[in-house]
Amino acid sequence: MLNAVVLFAHPLFEKSLVHHHLSVALKEMDQISWVDLYELYPDFDINIKEEQKRLEAFDVIIFQHPIYWYSCPPLLKQYIDLVFEYDWAYGKKGNALKDKYFFQIISTGGTKEGYCSSGKDGFTIRELLQPFHQTALTCKMIPLPPFVVHGARKINDIELQSTLNQLQKVLIQLLQNDFIYKDFSHCQYLNEITK
């Protein structure tokens, strides 16, 4: 079994139903350590050494966050900027994150249809998440497709429940190391893996 750490970044968690349920589901799982960054570092003063120690202890690194302006909330960006240090995360001696799996659990307000070249958001989610993808590659991690919840503000209970089930299945499979030889190139989202 692999273990995973979820770095959760949401500046207004108390107003987000989707992330509330996602978080509950994630916290239930034994193999997963769930960290609420905005609760831990309200002053953006991230403890670099502590965080590096934390990341070193896990096989899978997951960012959980809403998509704001086609990117992540600022504290998560701050986290990447500060914690992913030269000669720790990247560079000649920077092998701390090497061969760890990396992916994101994200929510969007917009619908899936909007995220394409002809839609109102113009790009697919995968395209928009390129910076994270490349960051993972630079840090010698193995990037996986994101797990996405679209239309987060309008989601109904049934859809939400099925999404949660999907997420748990994906994680269980991943943590049981079923993914190693899988090819993700054909799929947009991790959600599709279980289908």
Add this chain to the structure above:
Amino acid sequence: MDNNFFIQAIIYLASALICVPIAKRIGLSSILGYLFAGIIIGPSLLGLIGQKGSDIMHFAEFGVVMMLFVIGLELEPEKFWRMRKFILGMGSLQLLGSSFFLVLIGFYFIGWNFEESIVIALALSLSSTAIVLQTLKEKGLSQTNLGRSSFSVLLFQDIAVIPILAIIPLLVASDQPISIQNNYDITILLPGWLKAIVIVIAILSILFLGKYVIVPVLRLIAKTRQQELFTASALLLVFAVSYFMLLVGLSPALGAFMAGVVLANSEFRHELEGDIAPFKGLLLGLFFIGVGASIDFDIIINSPIFIFSFVLALTLIKFLVLFGVGILYKKQQDQNMLFSFILSQAGEFGFVILSFSNQLKITDILLTNQVMVVIAISMLLTPFLLLINEKYIDPYFGVKTIEDKKSDTIDEQHEVIIAGFGHFGSTIGRLLKANGVQATILDHDSVRVELLRKLGFKVYYGDATRLELLEAAGCEKAKLFISAIDNPTTNLQVVETVRKHFPQLKVMTRARNRVDAYEFIDHGVEKIYRETLYTAVHMGVDCLTELGFRKYTAHRQGQRFIKYDEDAVKKLAKKRHDKMAYLVTVQEEIEMQEQILRNDLFMNFQENDHSWTREEEL
């Protein structure tokens, strides 16, 4: 040096050192401790100081002068000017009212002649500045409405002493030679109108000298950086002003007070205060010992009924007159009660006036001594009266500990309790309220309590160190207890009590500085907020910014510094016990400081920071 001096000094100091802590221990004011020390070593009991009590009194009255100087320092001229209405109004009503009734009693009931009645009434209508102000200070009430009212009355009395001493000789039949009221007064032979002019000129010259001579001179002295020189100049100043006042026939206390007010705006205010304070405290203590020693038990034994009933009548009259004045000035009932009790004694000026009238042969020696004993006993009585008021009267009349509830309102339990709602606590309370969190408030300032209740806060009035109050406020069920009391000692006591009796209650406390923080750490408190840390770091950050640091960099350095310092305090708190027991002496304080600074050397903030940059770029 005279052998006798040492013995005297040892007797005075030892008696004070024994009696005052005992008094404090059993919850009485230190004044009572001093008074009893005086009684015990005085001629009536042990006779250790013989008749010296009265000599010492003369010297020790200087403590009162110093006290008024310090009070003056704390009162800026504008504030003083704003108080004029109260000084004149309350002061004159009190003085005239009390004297009037006392004259009635003396003349009609006791059968003194008219002159005797007037002199004694005037002497007794003056309260004891020393006792009242010391009590106010001990109870932390100096800055309250009550404190200011009491002070106004006292100040008026201080001023009134001058005309009183001027009038008394007029009571004597004109063919008798007028003795000189004090040996220094150079104006005594001047006609009244000229004397008035001299007095006005004297007062104006104090105001002028204070501003244009004393302050520049103090600046020069401060430049020499000799602490003892500054102390010497502070003492010289008080002595000189007092002597000057005596020369023109004014009360030295009044002069010292004015000098204080003039210097209140200067940059030396706190330094002067600090330099005078120990002298003031010791001399006041000496003064109270003197009062105790001057109680002549023979006089009491010879006519106990007369003395005690007169003390009671005196206290009652003064109390009622003050109460009336309080009603006129619309004081709250509990405030008025305290105001009336606290000023209900006769005071040190009474001794002066009586010995003066004795010189003038208005009162004979027996009567003079009797009345002096009455004054002393009434002074002795005040702390007890206040105790009775606090324990048995105030709970019924005063601002209630718990607000009267109408039967239909449900008493809701708040999760947060804030002890102390001054500048610190109220800021917390406001932030909580702005976020919809209601807190239960504990406070000991009844005016503030009334105001807060009007605004709809749930407030418990009283001393937060008392377990009953904490229970009443709901410590049993609350989640958070915030201790935000101004006085560090009280704050610590409150936290101790809460930790002991309500271990489940999470305590957050205000601490003045790192030394206080150590105490709290010893008590197992984790959430400690040092007043001096966050503001100072904030200022340091701004200072870095002023020097050209980028604001965000400076801000981050500040954040780190706070974390680092909070950790350091926790570490040092443990270490501290290896070295010392309880008292943090100055030397130890310096050692700690040194250790902190040394540790800082090892903590290079820049070293670990690779953020936003690669090593090769560094």
